[in-house]
Structure formats: C-alpha cells, structure tokens
Amino acid sequence: MDNSSEMILRVAGLQSLIDLLRAQAWVVVGPTVRDGAIVHAPIESVDQLPRGIGDLQDGGSYRLRQRGDEALFGYSVGPQGWKSLLFPSRELLWSGQRDGADVAVEPAVVDPPRLALLGVRSCDLHAIAIHDRVLTERAVPDAAYAARRDNIFVVAVTCSDPGGTCFCVSMGTGPVPDRGFDLALTELLDPAGHRFLVVPGTARGAQVLDELRALAADEAAMPADEPDRLAARDVGAQAALRMGRALDVDGIRDLLYANTEHPQWEDVASRCLACTNCTLVCPTCFCTSVDDVGDLTGSTTERWRVWDSCFNTDFSYLHGGSVRSSVSSRYRQWATHKLASWVDQFGTSGCVGCGRCITWCPAAIDITAEVAAIRSRED
Amino acid sequence: MADQSRPKLAVWKFASCDGCQLTLLNCEDELIPLAGEVEIAYFPEATRAVIEGPYDVSLVEGSVTTDADAERIHEVRRVSRRLITIGACATSGGIQALRNFSDVAEYRSVVYAHPEYIQTLARSTPIAAHVTVDFELHGCPIDSGQLLEVLAAAVQDRRPRIPSYSVCVECKRRGAVCVAVAHGTPCLGPVTQAGCGALCPAYARGCYGCFGPQDTPNTQSLADRLHVQGMTEPNILRFFRSFNAGSEPFRHESEQHEEAAL
Ligand code: SF4
Ligand code: SF4
Ligand code: SF4
Ligand code: SF4
Numbered sequence: 050m051d052n053s054s055e056m057i058l059r060v061a062g063l064q065s066l067i068d069l070l071r072a073q074a075w076v077v078v079g080p081t082v083r084d085g086a087i088v089h090a091p092i093e094s095v096d097q098l099p100r101g102i103g104d105l106q107d108g109g110s111y112r113l114r115q116r117g118d119e120a121l122f123g124y125s126v127g128p129q130g131w132k133s134l135l136f137p138s139r140e141l142l143w144s145g146q147r148d149g150a151d152v153a154v155e156p157a158v159v160d161p162p163r164l165a166l167l168g169v170r171s172c173d174l175h176a177i178a179i180h181d182r183v184l185t186e187r188a189v190p191d192a193a194y195a196a197r198r199d200n201i202f203v204v205a206v207t208c209s210d211p212g213g214t215c216f217c218v219s220m221g222t223g224p225v226p227d228r229g230f231d232l233a234l235t236e237l238l239d240p241a242g243h244r245f246l247v248v249p250g251t252a253r254g255a256q257v258l259d260e261l262r263a264l265a266a267d268e269a270a271m272p273a274d275e276p277d278r279l280a281a282r283d284v285g286a287q288a289a290l291r292m293g294r295a296l297d298v299d300g301i302r303d304l305l306y307a308n309t310e311h312p313q314w315e316d317v318a319s320r321c322l323a324c325t326n327c328t329l330v331c332p333t334c335f336c337t338s339v340d341d342v343g344d345l346t347g348s349t350t351e352r353w354r355v356w357d358s359c360f361n362t363d364f365s366y367l368h369g370g371s372v373r374s375s376v377s378s379r380y381r382q383w384a385t386h387k388l389a390s391w392v393d394q395f396g397t398s399g400c401v402g403c404g405r406c407i408t409w410c411p412a413a414i415d416i417t418a419e420v421a422a423i424r425s426r427e428d
Numbered sequence: 429m430a431d432q433s434r435p436k437l438a439v440w441k442f443a444s445c446d447g448c449q450l451t452l453l454n455c456e457d458e459l460i461p462l463a464g465e466v467e468i469a470y471f472p473e474a475t476r477a478v479i480e481g482p483y484d485v486s487l488v489e490g491s492v493t494t495d496a497d498a499e500r501i502h503e504v505r506r507v508s509r510r511l512i513t514i515g516a517c518a519t520s521g522g523i524q525a526l527r528n529f530s531d532v533a534e535y536r537s538v539v540y541a542h543p544e545y546i547q548t549l550a551r552s553t554p555i556a557a558h559v560t561v562d563f564e565l566h567g568c569p570i571d572s573g574q575l576l577e578v579l580a581a582a583v584q585d586r587r588p589r590i591p592s593y594s595v596c597v598e599c600k601r602r603g604a605v606c607v608a609v610a611h612g613t614p615c616l617g618p619v620t621q622a623g624c625g626a627l628c629p630a631y632a633r634g635c636y637g638c639f640g641p642q643d644t645p646n647t648q649s650l651a652d653r654l655h656v657q658g659m660t661e662p663n664i665l666r667f668f669r670s671f672n673a674g675s676e677p678f679r680h681e682s683e684q685h686e687e688a689a690l
Binding site for chain 2 (some may be wrong): 083084085086088109110111112128129133134138139319321322323324325326329330339340342343344345346347355356358361362363376408409410411412413
C-alpha cells in the first residue's frame with residue numbers, strides 16, 4: 050500500500066470507523082473492562098473501550114491500573130485471545146435421533162456471525178495465522194473454523210505498553226502488526242493530540258478508509274503526514290525495548306529434544322497444579338475432545354466438541370490407562386510441543402510470546418524461566 | 429407400566445441434609461422420562477410406596493456416623509446390584525467429617541442436655557470405607573445433569589461421562605475471569621474436580637471445593653501459593669477443611685497446617 054492511503058483519526062474518527070463497520074453489518078468486538086480484566090465484547094461506542102486503563106502483569110498475577118492518560122489501547126493482552134470467537138470452547142458437531150432401528154444424523158448448522166475484531170495485537174495475529182495452518186491447511190480442514198474465519202474483519206493495533214509477561218520480540222511476532230489485518234492502528238498521545246495513525250493491510254481495508262474519508266468530519270479524519278508516521282514508528286520501537294520477559298530461542302528445538310529427562314521437569318511438576326489454565330488461555334493451543342450427550346431414553350444424542358488440554362489425565366487415555374500419568378510428563382508435553390515438536394509438525398514455533406500462560410497460571414509457572422533453567426543446567 | 433424389564437431404582441439416606449436427593453426431585457422435566465426408564469422402587473423422600481428388593485441401581489446419600497448405619501449399609505449393598513454414592517457426605521464423609529479432627533465426646537457433653545441419648549461414632553466416614561462402591565458422584569450438592577448422566581449410563585450399561593479434571597477447565601471454557609489471578613481471591617478450583625460449571629468463579633468468588641479433589645490434585649503447591657499471597661496458616665487449614673474435609677488429599681493438606689495453626 051502506498052502512503053497516501055494512510056490516515057489520521059481523532060477519537061471521533063475512531064467512533065466513525067466503528068459506526069461505519071456496524072453500518073456494513075459487522076458486529077464490532079473490542080476490548081472492554083469486565084470483572085477486573087480487559088476482555089472482548091461487542092461494542093458500539095468508543096466509551097466502552099478501556100479509556101485510561103493499563104495493566105500490571107506478572108507470573109500468576111494480573112491487575113488493572115489507572116494510567117493517568119486518555120489511552121484507549123494502553124493495556125497489553127488480557128485473558129482471552131480471539132480463540133474463543135473463532136474456535137469456541139464448546140461447539141455442536143452433529144445430533145442424532147433414533148426411531149426404532151433407524152438413526153438419523155443431523156450435522157450442525159454453521160452460521161458464523163460477521164465479526165469486526167477491534168484492537169488485535171501482533172502476537173494474536175500470528176496466533177490466528179498458526180490456527181489457520183493447523184485447522185485449515187491440513188488434510189481435513191475444520192469447516193466451521195474456516196467459515197468463521199472467512200467472516201472477520203481485523204483492526205489491529207500496535208502495542209504501546211507491553212505487559213510484564215510479554216516476549217513477542219523473542220518470538221519475532223511483535224509488537225508492530227506486520228500481517229494478517231485489514232486495518233492497523235497506532236495510538237498517538239503526544240503534544241500534537243490524541244489520534245490514531247491508520248494503515249490499510251488489504252484492499253478491503255483501503256476501501257473502508259476511502260468510505261471513512263468521505264463520511265467523517267474533516268477534523269476527525271485527515272491525511273497522515275510524515276511526523277505522524279515517525280511518531281507511530283517510535284511507539285513500536287519503544288514498545289520493543291520494554292518486553293517483560295525474554296526467551297532465548299537459539300537451538301530451542303534441539304535443546305528440548307535433548308533434555309527429555311532433565312530434572313527440571315520434576316521440579317516444575319512439584320509446583321504445577323495440572324489445572325490446564327496455560328493451555329486454555331494459549332491462543333495457539335487447539336486440542337479438543339468430544340462429549341457425546343445422550344438422553345435417558347437413548348433416543349437422541351448430541352456430539353459436542355470441547356476444549357481439552359494435555360494437562361488432563363484422560364487426554365492421554367489409551368486402552369487401559371493414561372499414558373501421561375505424571376504431571377512432569379504433562380508439563381514436558383506442553384513445553385516441548387509449543388517450542389519444539391510444533392516446528393516439525395507445522396513449520397513454526399507454537400508460541401507467539403503473548404505471555405498469557407505465565408500471567409494466568411495460578412501457580413506462577415513461567416515457561417521462559419523453565420526453559421532458561423533447562424538451558425543453564427543442560428545434562 | 430410396571431414391565432419386568434425396567435431396572436429397579438432405590439434411593440437410600442444416611443447422615444446427610446437430603447440436598448442430593450432433592451437434586452433428583454428437582455430434575456422436573458426429566459422425572460417423567462426417568463420414571464419410564466426405571467422403576468422407582470424405594471425412595472422415601474418422594475413416595476411411600478415400597479417395592480421389594482433386590483434393586484438394580486441404588487443411589488446412596490449420606491455418610492456413616494452411627495453403629496446402626498454401619499450395619500445398614502451392608503444390608504443396602506446386599507440388595508443392590510449397582511451401588512452409586514451421591515454427594516460429598518457419601519463420597520468423603522461430608523461437612524460432618526469435621527468431627528474427625530476433634531473430640532466428639534466433648535462436643536456431645538457441651539451441646540446436648542442429655543448426652544447419654546446421643547449415639548454416634550467418633551468419625552464420619554464415606555460409604556466406600558464400608559462396602560464396595562460401583563461409582564462415586566461428587567458434589568455438595570451433586571449436579572442434576574451429572575446425576576441424569578450417571579443414571580442414563582447405568583440404564584444403558586455404559587461408563588458415565590463424568591470428567592475428573594479441574595474446575596479451571598470449566599472456568600476457562602465459560603470465559604470467566606480467573607479470580608485467583610485477577611483479584612487475588614483464594615480459589616480451590618485448580619485442585620477441585622469439575623462438575624458445577626465453575627459457578628462461583630463466574631460470580632467472582634473463589635471455588636469452595638464442593639466437588640472434592642480432581643484426579644491429580646497438587647494441594648501442596650496451591651497451599652504454598654496461598655501462603656505467598658498472605659493467607660495465614662489457620663486459614664489455609666480451614667480452606668481445605670469444608671464439605672470434603674474427609675477426602676484423602678484435602679485431609680492430608682489440612683493436617684500439614686495443624687502445627688503452624690496452633
Ligand atoms: S505458550 Fe504462552 S506465551 Fe506462548 S503463545 Fe501460548 S500462552 Fe502465549
Ligand atoms: S500444548 Fe497440549 S493442549 Fe496445547 S496444542 Fe499441544 S498438546 Fe494440545
Ligand atoms: S503450568 Fe500453571 S497453568 Fe499450566 S497446568 Fe501447571 S499450574 Fe496450571
Ligand atoms: S478462578 Fe479458580 S477455577 Fe477459575 S481458573 Fe482461576 S483458579 Fe481456576
């Protein structure tokens with residue numbers, strides 16, 4: 050895209066963008082505060098965004114804080130990725146009805162909503178790209194995921210204030226959105242005023258900007274000039290210097306493969322609760338199981354697909370028992386899958402450095418620290 | 429419709445509050461289909477009609493707290509083809525198992541005007557401590573959906589689909605914000621078995637452990653974490669000592685904090 054399609058929006062212009070997307074029959078889903086965290090919910094107004102709210106994140110700890118400014122995107126990623134929208138935690142696959150000896154099977158109807166995702170961070174764009182590969186680019190594509198995926202419009206945002214557990218720089222996935230968006234925003238809060246540089250990433254995104262230009266008031270949406278671009282570049286560059294965590298990925302695949310019997314796995318197992326939180330908040334984990342829900346009379350049944358996790362005992366249940374009965378083997382499976390075997394399986398790391406598994410682990414277990422411990426005491 | 433092929437169901441009560449049996453009565457819409465699938469042969473809470481044993485399925489609520497109960501449970505086992513215990517009392521001794529950590533004779537003398545009328549055992553014990561149990565359904569009270577699943581499985585002669593993973597799984601599936609991480613509220617969810625749908629965390633409360641321990645509960649790690657977050661030793665002890673105080677992992681963990689709590 051050439052520079053001429055870039056725009057500056059004031060807060061009123063951001064509202065015009067939300068209005069325009071809604072007028073085009075998109076349900077705009079954006080960040081908002083609920084129960085002491087920033088979560089995603091349908092929004093209609095910029096007033097629902099977390100104005101002036103930031104976060105403090107560390108292993109096993111998350112708190113909102115007042116920033117003392119007007120930033121609308123001055124927080125880093127919250128507990129939910131966009132996974133729950135594109136790959137829901139519970140999904141009907143089919144239902145069946147028995148009539149005498151006959152069984153009629155009814156596949157579930159997939160009727161995906163048109164979602165405009167507002168405020169998607171770079172790590173999460175990479176996570177969505179990973180899910181695309183895992184769920185749609187293999188022998189049997191996940192049709193329901195693909196249908197939902199085809200019905201989203203993505204408005205990304207550059208991270209300005211990374212969280213205490215972020216390490217996207219180590220993983221090469223952020224903090225500046227580089228792909229996978231229709232529009233990308235960078236929020237600017239400098240003496241030139243509260244405004245957003247908007248860059249289109251697709252022809253569809255550019256068209257929305259054209260329409261916005263025609264629609265919004267002159268003082269709310271205007272052409273971007275060079276100082277705006279420089280300021281926006283600086284936001285990303287500063288953010289990259291303030292990662293809360295780092296992971297040395299040099300030779301990490303071979304490191305983990307060579308250390309399957311490292312004593313650190315037992316050490317982490319003494320702390321790990323086998324609670325599954327890390328996997329369920331991880332935006333790339335995709336494991337599920339199925340629940341067959343029958344009625345008492347045995348005449349109807351429903352097959353539901355539900356999120357599962359390699360931390361559950363029954364996840365590795367084969368005939369006669371669970372293969373991974375020890376928690377150390379489950380933690381090793383998680384870390385090794387994310388950082389090593391994922392590369393063999395899908396060609397990239399399975400970790401985008403969002404830090405959610407660290408923040409939302411009730412036992413404050415930190416994958417970057419565990420890997421560092423293995424590296425420092427290699428057998 | 430008393431055809432011979434319908435399995436006979438009996439519901440038995442030991443020391444309990446009746447809440448779990450009420451869960452069965454509260455199944456409302458499912459009660460009529462249930463009555464079509466099983467013959468409700470013995471259920472004093474619901475009907476006075478009694479059909480003689482033996483029974484195909486017995487649901488047992490409550491714990492064993494008296495000599496008479498300790499004898500009666502063998503009788504129940506004898507007349508039951510499949511014995512399923514329901515609720516925290518039957519599966520772990522219930523809230524009344526708090527007596528297991530104190531001196532019952534002393535309570536008796538302090539609380540009752542005529543302690544000599546009270547006949548009770550020193551400990552409240554789960555049914556499985558006395559007889560072989562075919563399936564244990566946890567919860568205080570049990571979940572009606574899970575109860576119907578267990579009954580359907582018994583009727584259809586298959587394994588019940590009752591997960592033994594943690595409450596956190598249900599908490600994350602429903603999109604609740606973790607109260608432990610985001611609010612610093614003590615939560616037993618990581619060591620507790622799912623079944624309630626993460627009811628309390630969804631209302632910004634910590635899990636109380638109603639469904640007993642999950643299949644691989646690391647209570648020590650959770651206790652360490654609570655300690656770091658400022659919970660006192662007496663409170664950690666009490667945290668593990670509620671409806672499922674008598675379950676092995678929770679009992680063991682609470683006892684680790686006895687000395688420091690004195
Ligand atoms: S492993 Fe952890 S840091 Fe990496 S993508 Fe998953 S949740 Fe984020
Ligand atoms: S880490 Fe575990 S839950 Fe996540 S994708 Fe791998 S096996 Fe599945
Ligand atoms: S690493 Fe943390 S979040 Fe993951 S299962 Fe263990 S205790 Fe739970
Ligand atoms: S609120 Fe409790 S049950 Fe829910 S994820 Fe957190 S620790 Fe687990």
